[in-house]
Amino acid sequence: MCIDGFKCASGRGKPLSQEPRRLLKDGSMRIRHLLTSAVPVMVMLLTSLSAQAQYGMPSPSVGPAYFNGSPGSSGVAPSQFRPSPGISPFDHMFDQTYNSNGMWFRNQTNGFGPFNHPRKWSFNVDYTRTKTRKLAGYIGADNVQTYLQQNDPENDGVVTDDSFYPYFDAAPASIIPQLTNSGIRLSGGFDNIDGSGFMFRAGWMAERTGTFNARAAEQAKRVALADTLRMNRTGFREDRSGFNLNGLDDLFITETYLLAPGTVFDTAGNQIFARAPSFGTTFDILDRTVMNLYGLPIQYGFNNLSPQQGSTVPFDLQYLVEHRLQTLYADGDWAFAPILDRRGLTVRPIVGARYTYIDEGFGFRGASTLLSYAGNGDNDTPITGKVFPVKNGVDEDGDGIPDNPDEEAATTFVAPIGVDGLVAYSHLNADVRTHLAGPQIGMQYEVGDRSGVRISGATRLGAFANNETITVSGDNIGDFIGVEVTPDPITGANIATDMFDTNIANGPTLNAFRDTRRSTHISPMFEQTFNADIPLFRNVPVLKDMWQLDDAKLNLGWTFVAIGEVADPQESVNWTSSPIFGITPTARPERHTFYQNTFNIGINWNY
Numbered sequence: 001m002c003i004d005g006f007k008c009a010s011g012r013g014k015p016l017s018q019e020p021r022r023l024l025k026d027g028s029m030r031i032r033h034l035l036t037s038a039v040p041v042m043v044m045l046l047t048s049l050s051a052q053a054q055y056g057m058p059s060p061s062v063g064p065a066y067f068n069g070s071p072g073s074s075g076v077a078p079s080q081f082r083p084s085p086g087i088s089p090f091d092h093m094f095d096q097t098y099n100s101n102g103m104w105f106r107n108q109t110n111g112f113g114p115f116n117h118p119r120k121w122s123f124n125v126d127y128t129r130t131k132t133r134k135l136a137g138y139i140g141a142d143n144v145q146t147y148l149q150q151n152d153p154e155n156d157g158v159v160t161d162d163s164f165y166p167y168f169d170a171a172p173a174s175i176i177p178q179l180t181n182s183g184i185r186l187s188g189g190f191d192n193i194d195g196s197g198f199m200f201r202a203g204w205m206a207e208r209t210g211t212f213n214a215r216a217a218e219q220a221k222r223v224a225l226a227d228t229l230r231m232n233r234t235g236f237r238e239d240r241s242g243f244n245l246n247g248l249d250d251l252f253i254t255e256t257y258l259l260a261p262g263t264v265f266d267t268a269g270n271q272i273f274a275r276a277p278s279f280g281t282t283f284d285i286l287d288r289t290v291m292n293l294y295g296l297p298i299q300y301g302f303n304n305l306s307p308q309q310g311s312t313v314p315f316d317l318q319y320l321v322e323h324r325l326q327t328l329y330a331d332g333d334w335a336f337a338p339i340l341d342r343r344g345l346t347v348r349p350i351v352g353a354r355y356t357y358i359d360e361g362f363g364f365r366g367a368s369t370l371l372s373y374a375g376n377g378d379n380d381t382p383i384t385g386k387v388f389p390v391k392n393g394v395d396e397d398g399d400g401i402p403d404n405p406d407e408e409a410a411t412t413f414v415a416p417i418g419v420d421g422l423v424a425y426s427h428l429n430a431d432v433r434t435h436l437a438g439p440q441i442g443m444q445y446e447v448g449d450r451s452g453v454r455i456s457g458a459t460r461l462g463a464f465a466n467n468e469t470i471t472v473s474g475d476n477i478g479d480f481i482g483v484e485v486t487p488d489p490i491t492g493a494n495i496a497t498d499m500f501d502t503n504i505a506n507g508p509t510l511n512a513f514r515d516t517r518r519s520t521h522i523s524p525m526f527e528q529t530f531n532a533d534i535p536l537f538r539n540v541p542v543l544k545d546m547w548q549l550d551d552a553k554l555n556l557g558w559t560f561v562a563i564g565e566v567a568d569p570q571e572s573v574n575w576t577s578s579p580i581f582g583i584t585p586t587a588r589p590e591r592h593t594f595y596q597n598t599f600n601i602g603i604n605w606n607y
Contacts, residue, residue: 021125021144056439069357086264123188124555126602130181135173135323135362135566135596140297141575142433146170146308147295150483151387154380159430161390168295168314168386171214173362173570176323181208185600195337199444200330207326207359212320214293215251219401221393223287225249228400229278244256248276250315251287254423258282259369261421263503271412286413287399287406290369291317292388296426298478300498301583311479314386314490317423318367323570327596329356335444335462344448351441354462358434358594361567366426370502373405373413382484383414383493384387400523416495424481427583428474430569436523438464452535452553462525466565470572470587473514476502477585478577489501498578511577523565531557533604558597 014459016210043482097104147168159165183205191197195428222228230243253273257263269283279285295312333352340347374387389396389407396407405411440462447455482497500510533553537543571590 012275013506020335027371046060047248079464097380117184119193120191121188121607122190122604123605124186126185126187126557126600128183128185128598128600130183131600132179132181132325132594133593134178134568135176136592137571137590138170138172139321139364140170141299141310142297143306144297144299144312146297147312147314150311151381151385152378153382153535156378156380157312158378158381158385158387159389165390166292167388168292168316170297171212171294171319171321173321173323176212176321177210179323179325180209181205181325181327185602191335193340195335195346197335198332198348199335199352200332202328202330204328205326207324209322209324211320214315215291215317218293219292223400226490228288231400232280233278238516243278246276248279250279250285251332253279253285254317254369255367256287259371259422261503265415265422267415283288283406283413284399285528286369286371286373287404287411288401290371290373290386290405292316292391292403293319296366296477297575300479301576301581311480311483313368314478315366315426316386317369318365320365322363324361325581326359328359329354331355331440333440333442333444333561346446348459349441350444350460353439354437354464356434356436356464356563358432358436358566360434360569361431362573363430364426364428366423366482367394367438368426369413370419371415371426372481373414374412384481384495386483387411388535388597391491419501421505424502425504425565426474426476426478426480428472428477428573430573431471432567432569432572433469434566435467436464436525437562438462440525440527442527454533454553455530455531456533457530458526459529462527464519464523464525464563466523467518468589469516470513470516470567470569471588472585472587473512474574474585475504475508477513477575478579487506498580498583500579511579511584513579515584515586517587517589519589521565521599523563524575525561525563527559527561529557529559530586531555531600550601551606553604553606555600555602557600559600560597561597562593562595564593565591568592 003110004288146163148165149155151167158167183203185201185203187199187201189197189199223231226243226245229245233243245421253276257273257275259265261475266282269281269286271282273279273282273285293315295314297310297312299310317445331352331354333350335348335350338346338348372384372386374381374385386405388405389403391403393402395402397404399406433452440460442458442460444458445456447457478499479497480499481504482495485494485496487493502509502511534553537549537552543549567589567593571592572588577585
């Protein structure tokens, strides 16, 4: 049947209730082809489908039961038979129905077709930069008299205006620059259709050493040695002439020629250094060479000669401390189906395990003359004292170098009697190797997905078994100069020392030591991470054509981790030493929180 005023497109009219029509430009009605209507249905069957309806949860359909190859008429299976399982090639691989805010939702995904993704895989490669905690405490023993105190027994001052006198003070461990290590991290995993999945990470932070060199810091405040010697030669008149040091410097001359083993010390101090006369006399060189650096407080432990509990040992040639660190870790987490999935926010619980290895060390290197020198001290300054004027940055003696011993009065350098080799070289290494392993739990979350940008993060808590090994070793740690005690009635002097000969020309001395301690305990852990995956490469002219960057995104992130009860290598040293009495430094665990801030940049691939 055709409608009046219109042409029938097929030539044969059909009732309006039987066939849909569309108005053509020429005024006729076209009947839609049945194959065109079938195409969307076929595509829907071959790809994933999400349906929403305001109905109750659907009940599973039950097909006819088959017994002995033929359908049963009653639909009831005899006891000796089981119905065939409810599996059909037309079923979906994943079918989930759930209720959210009073509305029922159904997610369906089949296992056929080119658009099927039963799992989403991801993989990341990141370059990392990590800042680590600084070492704690002061370097040396606690509750030991300062060098100022032991050189001023009457408490009436050593030099004028010494109320703020940095006089061979103990150095804080924080003086070492904070470590920033480079590393690499690999991570990835997969997500299932229901939102659950697996995540893994593995990272290595390359070894890095931070160093504080006290001598270099003091020299940086001075005029270059070549300029000082040139100005001394010209009477501090600038003649702009060159000056060649011939590869020499004051420290090299002092260690190699003036105070070396087998060399008779110039007690008068007036000999000119023959190889380079422009360097001046023995005392001129020593006056420029020795510096008021730092002191090392040492506990005696046991001493029959001195009533003091300990002393601060001065280092006037070199004082160098360092902090060394490298770490690696690996962990894996299982993520459960989301407990919150709405408005672009997905939250899911995670549980897993982690292994972490921390190799951290502290090192000390020191060198000191065995000389005592006075001229600035008062009547109660002991004969073993090294006396410097107050540090004020003023060159009061006009030699081009401020704050050296000969600043205010003529200084005499005195060597101990019967000692061969007047430089004591000290060193100590403290290494802590920490193995941590245990479970961790937390929450992983993703926020939004604007313009392809995905922001994710995770919060983890853990309790790890901490197996640590502390090793302390070194040589010449102790009061190698000695302290003045009650004067001997005959000689007028009695110097107490707790150490053997400090000369290392033939290898380690009798003062050398080594101690190891192992322990196991529990360490808590907290970690917070944030990451952003940005589809940057597809907009960069050259990068967008690289097949390696197909499906890749730029990954930026930050991680903070804090692990409690991790031994501090510097504070885990028992600075007690009297080698003559069999007492040397030992390992003594002192634990603090180990924390790191890590920034990462890399590439993320999703499949």
